[in-house]
Amino acid sequence: MQTRGILRKIFVWRARHIPPRQFLLITSLVVGVLSGLAAVLLKTSIHYLLQLLNTSVEINKSSLLYFALPLLGIILTALFVRFFVKDNISHGVSRILYAISKKNSLLKFHNNYSSMAASSLTIGFGGSVGAEAPIVLTGASLGSSLGKWLRLNYRDRTLLLGCGAAGAIAGIFQAPIAGVVFTLEVLMLDLSLSSLVPLLISSVTATIVAFFLMGKSFLFSFVLKETYAMIDIPFYILLGVFTGLISYYFTRITNTIEAGFASIKVNGLKIMTGGIILGIMIFIFPALYGEGYETISFLLNGEGNRILENSVLFSFVDQYALFLLYLALLIIFKVIAMATTTGAGGVGGIFAPSLFTGGVAGFFFSSLINGIPGVSLSSSNFTLAGMAGLMAGVMHAPLTGIFLIAEITGGYGLLIPLIITSTISYLTIMYFEPHSIYTKRLAKRGELITHDKDKAVLTLMNWKKYIEKDFSILHPEESLGQLVKKVSKSKRNIFPVLDDHKTILGIVSLDNIREIMFQHELYESTLVRDLMVMPRVFVYPDDRMETVLDKFRETIAWNLPVVDSGKYVGFISKSRIFAAYRKVLVDVT
Secondary structure (H helix, E strand, O other): OHHHHHHHHHHHHHHHHOOHHHHHHHHHHHHHHHHHHHHHHHHHHHHHHHHHHHHHOOOOOOOOHHHHHHHHHHHHHHHHHHHHHOOOOOOHHHHHHHHHHHOOOOOOHHHHOHHHHHHHHHHHOOOOOEOHHHHHHHHHHHHHHHHHHOOOOHHHHHHHHHHHHHHHHHHHHOOHHHHHHHHHHOOOOOOOHHHHHHHHHHHHHHHHHHHHHHOOOOOOOOOOOOOOOHHHHHHHHHHHHHHHHHHHHHHHHHHHHHHHHHOOOOHHHHHHHHHHHHHHHHHHOHHHOOOOHHHHHHHHOOOHHHHHOOOOOHHHOOOHHHHHHHHHHHHHHHHHHHHHHHHHOOOOEOHHHHHHHHHHHHHHHHHHHOOOOOOOOOHHHHHHHHHHHHHHHHHOOHHHHHHHHHHHOOOOOOHHHHHHHHHHHHHHHHHHOOOOOOOHHHHHOOOOOOOOHHHHHHHHOOHHHHEEOOOOOEOOOOEHHHHHHHHHHOOOOEEEEEOOOOEEEEEEEHHHHOOOOOOHHHOOOOEHHHHOEOOOOOEOOOOOHHHHHHHHHHHOOOEEEEEEOOEEEEEEEHHHHHHHHHHHHHHHO
16 A cells, blocks of 8 residues: 555646656657567577577487477477466467557566567577567567556557567667558557657667667677669569568468468377477578578678588589579578477577578578579678568568668668569569458458548447447337337337247337327227337357448437347447547547
């Protein structure tokens, strides 16, 4: 009680002395520090765990331990999640989007640390996923938790959640602009001056914290060495189409494999199946081990042949055509390895796999074109453009792909090719798939919040909270006289007619009986069943808010009956829906 009193005094003092706008800027700075520290902690944990395994166990990429370690990592992750976390922590970005849409931007407290610990085990032991989604979930959770503790409203709490996500991306890549753009583009926060400044503060703060604590020693980075040639623009357009098609493959295969693993109900069988499949793929293609940034570095630095080191196929890949085949297989199997890791119980994201797949795709494309006499493309430039293109396609985030790669390279000399490739890739996948890999499941269930204010408000509304049940119930055998008595005691002008099993048989409207309700000679001879009419439509508990509004629009009714499994529940009122809409709109804007 004493603690609550102290906190109350702090909140009162803050409300009196610090304006809301300035207070939000201060809290965004705090979130930036926390998310930057979280990024450092996660990258450091993964780095030292990988180093520990490679030195103490003395494995190499052709040993059988290389086959077994990813399985061990998935087992440890699954045990941690099941017995310690006791909650599903996979698909971090999708969970953030769901929290914004349906949970008032509130994330569970364990998200502040659980995804970091779980992904460290998965990736540290060689799981073929990325650390970015777990750290984004961690940063978003830190912002959400701080907003909840400070008793901020939905709008400000959502902004702090976005600040945490932006800081996480900025910290792990040391790319502040990409962090802001990712939050606006992927998490679909509204772009306004009031939201942009806190996001910038968090991103820059997290970048400074990460750089101060670990420099660039654990981060993927590359200094642009070659400028692009205008004559190569048509090839960047083709690369955009190529990465767009691969993005479609990436999205479809990921969803298919994860759905297949979800159908396996025995966890032990799921883990063993996924671990063994992953181990076999990594044993054949060592480049699939871990996040894959080492492979990207090889490709960017003109050491493409090094990705074949310790591979069981190395002795066979000594020709140009076979090398291209090996690269194509890497593109195909990286997606399978990633989806197998997460489907079997590992924790990680698609950020690093999309960069890996895009980088290999760009290198493959340039190597293929360079086989044409008289053509000489920069393999490093096309590797970078491929990374941006695949990120744009898979995440439906072309700006994120453009600015992330531009910041990673330390300059914007490749900006035009990045824009071309990312835009074409995005347009290509949009032709086949209107939703990103993050939003597909939520959009299908109508749980995705968007930049469209009306749709955003409708997504946030839970219409079942506004069902009204204070209606007088009629039975079909009751007389007009009994009906009039109930009318005199009711404040409603609609009366549902139910049978003994609470099944709705029809409704009686006061407007329809107004002319006869005072004709006493009809009181005994006229029954309710003669007066009731069947509603044109019913509302069901699994209807989305947009569906409910469509039914109001079609019927021009002000009240619609709600039924569940054929049983009467109550009525939903258009006027009450509109009142709730106005309230939520105020909270959002």
